[in-house]
Amino acid sequence: xxxIQTMLHMGGYGGYIWPAYGISVVVLLLVLLASxxxxxxxxxxLDVLQQARRGRRNGNSSESQx
Amino acid sequence: MTRKQRRLYxxxxxxxxxxxxxxxxxxxxxxxxxxxxxxxxxxxxxxPEGRRMRVGGLVEEGSVAKDGKTVIFKxxxxxxxxxxxxxxxxxxxxxxxQGVVVEGRxxxxxxxxxxxxxxxxxxxxxxxxVADALKKSGQWNDGKKN
Amino acid sequence: MHRFANPAxxxxxxxVILPWSAAIxxxxxxxxxxxxxxxxxxxxxxxxxxxxxxxxxxxxxxxxFCYVAxxxxxxxxxxxxxxxxxxxxxxxxxxxxxFTFLCLLxxxxxxxxxxxxxxxxxxxxxxxxxLLFLYLGYMALVNAFDxxxxxHKAAAILALVGAVNIPVIKWSVDWWNxxxxxxxxxxxxxxAIDASMLVPLLLMALGFKAYWVCILIxxxxxxxxxxxxxxxxxxxxxxxxxxx
Numbered sequence: 001x002x003x004i005q006t007m008l009h010m011g012g013y014g015g016y017i018w019p020a021y022g023i024s025v026v027v028l029l030l031v032l033l034a035s036x037x038x039x040x041x042x043x044x045x046l047d048v049l050q051q052a053r054r055g056r057r058n059g060n061s062s063e064s065q066x
Numbered sequence: 067m068t069r070k071q072r073r074l075y076x077x078x079x080x081x082x083x084x085x086x087x088x089x090x091x092x093x094x095x096x097x098x099x100x101x102x103x104x105x106x107x108x109x110x111x112x113x114p115e116g117r118r119m120r121v122g123g124l125v126e127e128g129s130v131a132k133d134g135k136t137v138i139f140k141x142x143x144x145x146x147x148x149x150x151x152x153x154x155x156x157x158x159x160x161x162x163x164q165g166v167v168v169e170g171r172x173x174x175x176x177x178x179x180x181x182x183x184x185x186x187x188x189x190x191x192x193x194x195x196v197a198d199a200l201k202k203s204g205q206w207n208d209g210k211k212n
Numbered sequence: 213m214h215r216f217a218n219p220a221x222x223x224x225x226x227x228v229i230l231p232w233s234a235a236i237x238x239x240x241x242x243x244x245x246x247x248x249x250x251x252x253x254x255x256x257x258x259x260x261x262x263x264x265x266x267x268x269x270x271x272x273x274x275x276x277f278c279y280v281a282x283x284x285x286x287x288x289x290x291x292x293x294x295x296x297x298x299x300x301x302x303x304x305x306x307x308x309x310x311f312t313f314l315c316l317l318x319x320x321x322x323x324x325x326x327x328x329x330x331x332x333x334x335x336x337x338x339x340x341x342x343l344l345f346l347y348l349g350y351m352a353l354v355n356a357f358d359x360x361x362x363x364h365k366a367a368a369i370l371a372l373v374g375a376v377n378i379p380v381i382k383w384s385v386d387w388w389n390x391x392x393x394x395x396x397x398x399x400x401x402x403x404a405i406d407a408s409m410l411v412p413l414l415l416m417a418l419g420f421k422a423y424w425v426c427i428l429i430x431x432x433x434x435x436x437x438x439x440x441x442x443x444x445x446x447x448x449x450x451x452x453x454x455x456x
Contacts, residue, residue: 007249011260016325020264020318021249024271028423031310035430042437049444073291081372088376092387100389101334122389157328159257167391184327189396191262192406193253 102167105146115172121148122167122186130162141166141178152180159185218296219436226429233429237422244415252412262409264322269397270417271315274424275343276378278308282350283375286368296432298364299439301371302354303431307424309347316340327391335384336392339377346374360442 010017092099102122103113113119121141129140136153139162150168160166165186170179192200248266255262285301288294319337320330331337354367385394397403403410 010263011254013259013261013263013325016261016321017249017263020267020321021245023317024267024314027310027314031306031427032423032430034306035427035434038434039430039437042434042441046437046441046444049441053444070292077287077291077372081375084373085376088380092380096388099335099387101332101391102389104389155328157326158259158261159326160328164257182329184329184332184391186391187257187326187393188404189393189399190404191255191258191265191396191409193408194256195253196406197256 104143105141105148106143108148108172109146113172115174118169118171120167120169121150121178122165123148125160125162125164125166127162141168148178149176150178150180150183152183154181154183156183157185159187218294219299219439222296222432223436226433230426230429233422233425237419237426239419240415240422241419244412244419247412247415252408253406255409258326261322261325264318265409266412266416268315268318268322269413270420271311271318272340273417274420275308275312275315275340276381277421278304278311278424279343279346279371279375279378282308283371283378286371289364290368290372296436298368299435300428300432301368302364303428303435304424305347305351305354306431307427309344309351311420312340312344312347316344329391332391334390334392335388336381336390339381339384342377343374343381346370346377350374360439 008014008018102120103111105121105123107113108119108121123141123143126140126142126147129138131138133151136151137156138149138151140147140149142148150170152168152170160183165188167184167186168178168180169182169184171181173179244266248263252263252266254260282301282304285297285304289297289301316337319340323332324330350367350370353370354363357363357366384390385392396405397410397413405413
């Protein structure tokens, strides 16, 4: 318990050290999550488009065979 | 191929010209880019009294004295010294022999009245035990020049 | 199809590298945080506040490194028209901006107790602030055009022009009197920092670098997919126009 308090206190600089680390973690996590989301969203959209195109191409070819 | 080479030379020349221009400008305005003057600058350049400016140097050992709420100390660059008076909160790193930057005005009689005192620290980082051991073994070089 | 030849190679390579870079980032940041907050001593002058250095300095390095990477990618895009270079430059910008912002913020939180001020307009701090504005300007410019090609070109020129700021940041502390202290690690005659404090510093720096690789891969993938989507959409519009 006491060690946690000295941890938080940081020799009187806890009020500067913890925000520095806390905000850094938050900012880096936000950039990571935004990048992950962008990659997932764009790749999913691309998949849908490519499948639609493939589907249409197959459909066209079967139509022309009739 | 030649097109690519032309673009390469164009970019290289552009960067060179830009770098040269920036270097010239920075050299020209170099005086206003310094954050503070040294005591020697102040004394040799005869900067007028009453102008707001910053002076940087080391807090002279043994010069810090308290006069009521006012702290009096001397800032030195090891060749010249300027006496400083300041009433306010000192930063944690303010101590004798350490770097300091004071902002304020030169008053009549050569006393510098500071409205703000900033501590400047050097580039050395080490635990206390290591610093003590170095001092003890006489390998401490304080590199006091600023 | 050869337009996608290089991006395809990037995607294959990215698939191999991503798990490794993620693992290195996680491990070295975990170890770095342990040493930064617990396993390293207090400084003989600055006490515990020195712990801010372990985020501040690696963030500053990354802010500058990302800009150099961005400028190199931009030069490759302008000179050799490398199809990936524009996308990678664009992918690096937000990471660099984030690290530069964190460098300024942690520096402020460190400067208040040590120097006695949150901010000083000295050459080092000011040139670092300019770096942040260059990133923001780049990110605004690259998206400011309807035609992405033009946005890439304009932003690439800005990235190259702004690159002159990098040597100014690096040597500002040597060229002019500054409140900021000179370099501790990358300097002639070896680092002026004790080994016990160099360990967390370098671990954090490694972790940040691996983090950048991860983000570069993720954002590169997003940009490549976005470009392919644009190509398909254009083809659809074209086909529809011809069909009418």
